[in-house]
Every structure is written in C-alpha cells, then in structure tokens.
Amino acid sequence: MNVGIIGCGAIANIIVSSIVPEDNNINISHFFDKDIERAENLASFADGVAVLDFEDMLDDVDLVLECASPDSVKNFAPLILKQGCDMLIMSIGAFMDKQFYTQVLNIAKENNAKIHLPSGAIVGLDGIKAVAKFGLKEVTLVTRKSPKSLGKNIDAEEVLFEGKASEAVKEFPLNINVAATISMACNRDIDVKIIVDPKVDRNVHEITAKGDFGEFKTTTMNYPCAANPKTSMLAALSAIRLLKSFNETISVGM
Template identity: 30%
Template sequence: MERKTLAIVGCGRLATIIADALNSNLLPEYQLVATYSRTLEKAQRIAEMVNSESQKDNPCKACTSIDELLAAKPNYIIEAASPDSMRALALPALKNGSSIVTLSIGAFADENFYEEVKQTALANNVRVHLVSGAIGGFDVMRTAALMGNCTATFDTEKGPNSLRRYAVYDESLQTEKRTVFKGNAKEAIALFPNSVNVSVAASLASVGPEKMKVSVTSTPGYIGDNHRIEVKNEQVRAVIDVYSSTAQIAGWSVVNELRNIVSPIVF
C-alpha cells in the first residue's frame, strides 16, 4: 500500500500528538515527510520523534522554510500554528497540489479569504479540512442551518490567565468572574486571534461569522475551557457542551480527521 504523505506546519504540543499517533500505528496509511516551525529546533524535534521509531527507513525532513516544505509535495499539510500562518500558507499550498487539514479556522472569518481559498482548492482539485478542534457537532449544526431560520450562540468560559495576552485582561479578573466579550464570531477572532478559533468553526458550520453570537466569560481559578454552542430553528434545538482541561483534544481531532479521510466508513 502506497502511503499518503504528510507535512506539519507548527510543531508545538499538538504536533507531538500527531507524531505519537504515527508512532502508535494509528495512522498506518500516512508517512510524515516534512515539518516546519518558527524555530528549526521545534521542527527537528517532531521529525526526530518519527525518525527514531516508525520511520527509520523513510526519514522526515525538518525544513527551514515553507518553500522547502512545499517542495516535498505532501498530499496533506497539517496546519497547527496560527490564523496568520494559515493565511500565509493556504494559497501556495493549494496551488502546490496539497490539501490542508487546519486548526486555525479563525482565518476564515475573513469572507474574501474564505472565498479565495475555496476557489483555489476547486481549481487545483484539493480540499481544506476544517477539524473540530475543541468542539464537535458540526453535523447537527450544518443540518439545522440547512433547514432554514437558524440562530446560533457560542459561549465560552476560561480562566483569567489564558486571557493575559489580550486587551480585555486586567488583574481584577483574578478575583472577579466577568463576561469580558460579547459580539459576533468575526469580532471575537479579531480580539482573541488564537483563542476562539472554535467559535469561527461553529459559525462556518451554521449561520456564518457575523451571525454567530459569541460571549467569553473569565472565571477566577478556572482550568481549561468550556464551550457551549446552541443552534436552533423552528423544529430543532441542539446544544453542544464540551469541557476540556487541556488543548489535547484539538490535536486528537486532527488524528480523527486523517483517519476519516482514508476510511471506507466516515463518521
């Protein structure tokens, strides 16, 4: 069996999960051929993880540039870096003939970028896979939206330390529970570019970034993230409530998507 080739852009904790899945034979249909990250050391670490175990005979290359990674002509590129990285990567990768599996769905809150990516993928017979990350229920969200007259809300609860890098943070959040944001998904990803990708994902699966109502609540001492999505129309009301203490679920959602791509039965 000829294996499909993978590359990874963004070699942090989530890339480690994918490398572990390859080494554990959870992705036997794939071979990792290239890695890239902002620092070469991170790319080398992920490459070495598979080179020392499951790919001793077919080593993965740690790349020093996106161009070098694209030269490997991977069938799929896993993007686990940031919305800015996704914006820079998407069009060159698709024109290169590589499909993309991305966690940085916040990039698609920009309708013009979304449409350009869609048309480029169509023109080059490749796809962009938006993985579930830290949420789920895309199927029921899309179904409810297709039925018409659909509304959707996305409420997330976080600890204050996860908000330190953003303008909404102040020290009073360490002792006071407070809703720090209310708006739509497009506004949310602009304010929290690396923390509410899942709200954009849910919006794209349902009512769109400008119609998805989003709130972010900070709770003192809170560990992890709790995301609650409600989608309803005249006939259906669906609630998806997902708590995760760490970001690992996002990495495993990539593994699940890769398995679905090659499975004869798809969930």
C-alpha cells in the same frame, strides 16, 4: 499519505506522538516552524525532516497540516493549494476574513486541492451542519476560560467579549477558533460571549442552537494542553480522527 506539518507546538506534538505509519498509511514526514529548533526536535522524534522553508516540503507531501497561527494560514495556504496539496487547518479563524476565504476556495478548486477543517475543541458540529439550511434560527457560543488560558490577570469573573464571531477572532486570534468553525458550519456570523473565570480549570464551550427542528445545547469541558493552556486536548484529538478518516470505507456521524 505523506504529511507535512507547519507549526510544531502543542497540537503538532500530540498528533505526532499519537499517529504511527500503520495508522492508515499516514506518514508524517516533514516539519516546519519559524522556530527551527522546534521543527528539528519534532522531526527527530518522528524520524522525519525539518525544513527551513515551508515550500521545501511541497514536492514530497500530499497534505499539509497547519498547526501554527491564523497568520500562517494567510501567508502559506495560497501557495500550498496552488501546488495541488491538500490542507488540514487548525487556525480556522483565518477564514472569517471573507475575502481571504473566497480567494483560497477558488485556488483550491482550480488546483483540485481539498481543505479539511476539524471540529476542534467542540462537540455538536454534526447537528449544526444537519440543520443549517433547514430553519436554523439562532446559534450562540459561550466560552468560559481561566485567566491563564486567556492570558489575563483577573481574580473575578468578567465578560471579555460579546459580539459576532468575526470580531471575536480578531480580538482573540489564538483562543476562539471554535467560533469560526461553528460559523463556517452554518454559514453565518454567530453570536459569541467570552468569559474569563478564575473558578474554572477547563476550557468550556457551550453551544445553543434553535430552529424549526427544535433545540439543542452542547457543553464541552476541555482539559487544556499542558504545553499550551490556550489549546484544548480535544482539538488535537479531532485532527487525529480526521486524518485517520481519509482512508476509511465507512464514515460514521460526519
């Protein structure tokens, strides 16, 4: 499988340095970034090709891995999917725009393209998907991050946001993709609280789900990426796992 990357920052660098072609024939070959130097650096590390326009990779790749921004998903996904290219998308917040979501879904169906969304920086999506249509009554996410991660200069704990996931992704487009992922997994606009906390050095996500099945809580305490404190290491690792799963015969815990 030939893979092209849009967005050659923290997540792309972790993925590229962790995947070798022997990994189920995954060949990450083409690189695009609005900062061409970033694309060239990663292409040179991976022995691939940096392209000046994302469309220049579409004839050569089977899947485009987006690790750039919600805006890049909105700008590029329709064209990529029209070409019948599959996508693995990290900036999942883009899909909280219902009109865009429906448009993209239709394009993918018409062109026999698949869209893959990794679990990202959280654990527990397997359970949420399992119970989503079986009496799930309540899902909440509490995210706690350091001032550095949220780009704030604050020395006491503060609730920055309390409301629906669709609003959270508008206010914090690069910080709360996990809220969109959970919402998509259970097909509802979940309740989200975002807390900035000078006492934490991790990106912490607490999910609570209640319903006819009972109740579960998960807490993920992520080390931030050195290259981008907004991003958690686990997000990149989940994309690597998803990429590797495409050619596997047995799926476990999906």
